[in-house]
Amino acid sequence: MTLFHFGNCFALAYFPYFITYKCSGLSEYNAFWRCVQAGATYLFVQLCKMLFLATFFPTWEGGAGVYDFVGEFMKATVDLADLLGLHLVMSRNAGKGEYKIMVAAMGWATAELVMSRFLPLWVGARGIEFDWKYIQMSFDSNISLVHYIAMAAVVWMFTRYDLPKSFRLPVTVLLTLCVYKAFLMELFIHVFMLGSWTVLLVKAVLTGVISLCTLFLFVTLVHSN
Amino acid sequence: MFEEASEVFDNMFKSSFPLTFIVFIPAVLILVSPLPAEAAHEFTVYRMQQYDLQGQPYGTRNAILNTEARTVEAEVLSRRCVVMRLADFSYDKYQKALRQSAGAVVIILPKNMSAMPQDIVQQFMELEPEMLATETVVPVYFALEDDELLSIYSQTLTSSSSQGSLSAAEVLLHTATANGFQMVTSGAQSKAVSDWVITSLEGRLAGVGGEDLPTIVVVAHYDSFGVAPWLSYGADSNGSGVSMLLELARLFSKLYTYKRTHAAYNLLFFVSGGGKFNYQGTKRWLEDNLDHTDSSLLQDNVAFVLCLDTLGSGDSIYLHVSKPPKEGTPQYALLKELETVVASQHPEARFSMVHKKINLADDMLAWEHERFGIRRLPAFTLSHLPSHRSARRSSIMDVRSVSPSSHHGAGEPPAGPHVDVSKLSRNTKVVAEALARVIYNLTEKGAPGDLQIFTEQMVQEEHLSAVVDWLTAQPRAAQLVDKDSSFVSTLEYHLGRYLKDVKRHYVKADKRDPEFVFYDQLKQTMNAYRVKPAIFDLLLAVCIAAYLGMMYLAIQNFAVLYSVVRRITQPKTKVH
Numbered sequence: 001m002t003l004f005h006f007g008n009c010f011a012l013a014y015f016p017y018f019i020t021y022k023c024s025g026l027s028e029y030n031a032f033w034r035c036v037q038a039g040a041t042y043l044f045v046q047l048c049k050m051l052f053l054a055t056f057f058p059t060w061e062g063g064a065g066v067y068d069f070v071g072e073f074m075k076a077t078v079d080l081a082d083l084l085g086l087h088l089v090m091s092r093n094a095g096k097g098e099y100k101i102m103v104a105a106m107g108w109a110t111a112e113l114v115m116s117r118f119l120p121l122w123v124g125a126r127g128i129e130f131d132w133k134y135i136q137m138s139f140d141s142n143i144s145l146v147h148y149i150a151m152a153a154v155v156w157m158f159t160r161y162d163l164p165k166s167f168r169l170p171v172t173v174l175l176t177l178c179v180y181k182a183f184l185m186e187l188f189i190h191v192f193m194l195g196s197w198t199v200l201l202v203k204a205v206l207t208g209v210i211s212l213c214t215l216f217l218f219v220t221l222v223h224s225n
Numbered sequence: 226m227f228e229e230a231s232e233v234f235d236n237m238f239k240s241s242f243p244l245t246f247i248v249f250i251p252a253v254l255i256l257v258s259p260l261p262a263e264a265a266h267e268f269t270v271y272r273m274q275q276y277d278l279q280g281q282p283y284g285t286r287n288a289i290l291n292t293e294a295r296t297v298e299a300e301v302l303s304r305r306c307v308v309m310r311l312a313d314f315s316y317d318k319y320q321k322a323l324r325q326s327a328g329a330v331v332i333i334l335p336k337n338m339s340a341m342p343q344d345i346v347q348q349f350m351e352l353e354p355e356m357l358a359t360e361t362v363v364p365v366y367f368a369l370e371d372d373e374l375l376s377i378y379s380q381t382l383t384s385s386s387s388q389g390s391l392s393a394a395e396v397l398l399h400t401a402t403a404n405g406f407q408m409v410t411s412g413a414q415s416k417a418v419s420d421w422v423i424t425s426l427e428g429r430l431a432g433v434g435g436e437d438l439p440t441i442v443v444v445a446h447y448d449s450f451g452v453a454p455w456l457s458y459g460a461d462s463n464g465s466g467v468s469m470l471l472e473l474a475r476l477f478s479k480l481y482t483y484k485r486t487h488a489a490y491n492l493l494f495f496v497s498g499g500g501k502f503n504y505q506g507t508k509r510w511l512e513d514n515l516d517h518t519d520s521s522l523l524q525d526n527v528a529f530v531l532c533l534d535t536l537g538s539g540d541s542i543y544l545h546v547s548k549p550p551k552e553g554t555p556q557y558a559l560l561k562e563l564e565t566v567v568a569s570q571h572p573e574a575r576f577s578m579v580h581k582k583i584n585l586a587d588d589m590l591a592w593e594h595e596r597f598g599i600r601r602l603p604a605f606t607l608s609h610l611p612s613h614r615s616a617r618r619s620s621i622m623d624v625r626s627v628s629p630s631s632h633h634g635a636g637e638p639p640a641g642p643h644v645d646v647s648k649l650s651r652n653t654k655v656v657a658e659a660l661a662r663v664i665y666n667l668t669e670k671g672a673p674g675d676l677q678i679f680t681e682q683m684v685q686e687e688h689l690s691a692v693v694d695w696l697t698a699q700p701r702a703a704q705l706v707d708k709d710s711s712f713v714s715t716l717e718y719h720l721g722r723y724l725k726d727v728k729r730h731y732v733k734a735d736k737r738d739p740e741f742v743f744y745d746q747l748k749q750t751m752n753a754y755r756v757k758p759a760i761f762d763l764l765l766a767v768c769i770a771a772y773l774g775m776m777y778l779a780i781q782n783f784a785v786l787y788s789v790v791r792r793i794t795q796p797k798t799k800v801h
Contacts, residue, residue: 004762008769015773016780023780128407129265129754135765142776219787220794
């Protein structure tokens with residue numbers, strides 16, 4: 001159960017990152033150090049967000065079953081800082097659009113994997129007790145990878161000066177969707193009382209839709225010039 | 226990528242030394258940190274008795290357990306924890322588990338034990354002493370059931386009973402979906418408690434008129450016994466005896482405050498500990514008073530010793546004697562008074578004398594009066610049980626009350642041990658009246674048989690009920706009542722309200738040849754962890770490998786998706 005299960009979950013979580021890094025051609029550009037820098041920016045941005053949340057947002061005093069929609073909405077708004085962070089990373093990297101996006105997204109997503117998933121997996125999946133949530137966590141990290149790539153692409157598109165007017169609206173919509181995806185997921189869980197596997201499915205579908213739209217817009221933008 | 230990574234790490238090491246610490250020390254700490262426990266279910270379990278009495282070991286010898294759970298129906302039981310419910314418990318199943326060298330046994334008791342059907346209660350009560358008599362190496366635990374535990378039990382039952390009867394494919398599917406449970410206790414191995422002190426309490430009411438007054442001793446032991454110490458509440462045996470003793474103390478102290486009713490008898494009340502372990506408290510008290518002290522009430526003129534043991538229900542009262550009393554002695558007077566009082570005032574009760582000689586060859590003495598009899602003091606025991614071998618004296622089923630749903634008929638009393646306060650108060654009245662008639666010599670003075678000394682208000686049923694409730698609120702096994710426990714101090718205070726010279730008496734086992742040895746680790750927290758078999762891990766690894774393979778192919782061929790999207794969007798740009 002113990003270390004083997006941890007190995008399973010770790011492989012499930014980490015291998016797609018590894019494969020993506022290999023196959024996207026980043027290795028030819030010596031992008032490892034830049035990815036690490038992107039990861040460091042992720043850490044910094046998370047720290048700032050936490051400080052901000054702790055300082056300005058009061059603790060929720062209501063009952064256990066009631067969901068504080070407004071409060072959670074405000075908290076999700078703070079996730080705009082993620083976008084700023086991604087923009088910062090991408091602006092510091094010179095190169096083609098795809099290169100920038102991939103570097104930023106890989107670094108960001110890997111940092112998130114290490115910070116928020118590695119420790120629970122190490123501590124929990126190694127224990128005697130078996131729980132499906134570790135496998136679900138690993139799947140979730142795969143979905144996050146796709147999500148961050150889409151988010152980085154949208155941010156990049158948003159900051160392009162040659163973005164056609166007709167694209168402004170869909171890009172903005174996608175941007176807000178990306179930021180509030182977590183909030184939307186919480187809403188779904190609360191309203192529909194979804195089970196954990198269903199939640200994963202919904203998350204995957206949502207991320208898939210977002211990334212597909214982003215892909216369409218990106219291709220149109222890049223190849224319209 | 227690994228070359229780049231190593232380059233980066235090299236730079237990191239060369240440039241800033243503290244950075245390596247920041248990176249490596251947490252990593253090392255995390256690697257060596259112990260795993261915190263996160264169980265599917267955590268519950269309290271109570272271990273079966275473990276003690277040595279006069280060198281003979283009894284009960285279970287082990288406390289640690291870390292094995293997988295199975296029920297009795299499973300084929301392989303060795304080194305597994307066998308989980309049974311009380312409703313399905315039988316001695317054969319228990320023996321079967323022990324024969325197949327099971328790792329442990331856990332018996333799940335219903336929350337409301339008094340709601341169980343009578344035959345199961347009876348059967349279990351009879352099995353308790355047998356379970357203790359066979360010295361078991363495996364730990365035996367009792368747990369009170371709750372919903373989680375029941376669900377764990379039913380899951381274990383389904384997986385145990387379906388072993389060995391399915392095809393290979395079904396077994397494979399079964400392993401993927403079923404939950405196994407690993408039972409782990411958190412405590413250490415049990416060891417003997419050194420210097421355990423058994424406390425007893427005595428108090429007296431001095432008689433009036435002269436030095437050499439006769440003494441009447443009233444004795445009751447306060448500890449309880451059952452197959453698990455933490456679950457033995459001993460309502461009838463001997464909570465009823467203690468509450469009757471306290472009530473008698475109260476009544477006679479009231480009488481002794483007034484000069485007119487102050488009698489010429491000394492009354493000595495003794496609440497003894499260690500009663501269920503061959504009356505250790507009484508034994509040492511007698512030794513101290515008769516052998517080691519110069520003057521004691523016990524040495525001079527003892528009229529008789531009345532031991533109270535299990536008087537809380539039933540309609541019979543038995544006076545157990547080791548020698549039938551001779552005519553003209555105070556013991557004979559008490560016997561006669563008891564007969565008179567029962568016949569005239571409480572005809573629904575039946576009173577009789579039971580004669581049993583003291584058999585010194587037995588491991589355990591029968592009743593408490595035998596201790597006094599061995600020291601040549603005239604003594605008898607009052608009980609509603611006809612025989613000392615009754616299982617009701619040492620059962621965990623002996624609780625305060627039994628729910629009405631388990632009655633056999635509409636008006637019939639339940640068969641399990643319990644305390645019926647109306648019967649207890651009637652028995653108290655009988656004893657009080659008989660004692661009063663002896664002390665004040667009423668029969669010689671010509672008082673009729675149905676003269677009631679104590680009227681209705683004097684023997685208070687609510688008071689008795691409250692005392693029994695307090696006694697049964699906590700388990701009173703001898704291993705659990707420490708000399709500093711609140712139970713002993715409350716009892717001391719209570720006695721002190723009515724009696725003078727309330728003293729504690731301590732018994733410690735002899736160092737070289739201990740009469741009793743108690744062991745610890747009687748209450749533990751057990752964790753039930755959900756586990757999956759090893760095959761499941763392999764299955765999962767195969768599935769994950771397949772998924773990763775698909776991922777790899779998808780990412781490799783991402784360019785295909787890209788070109789498809791490009792082709793879809795190209796007509797749009799052409800239209801532009």
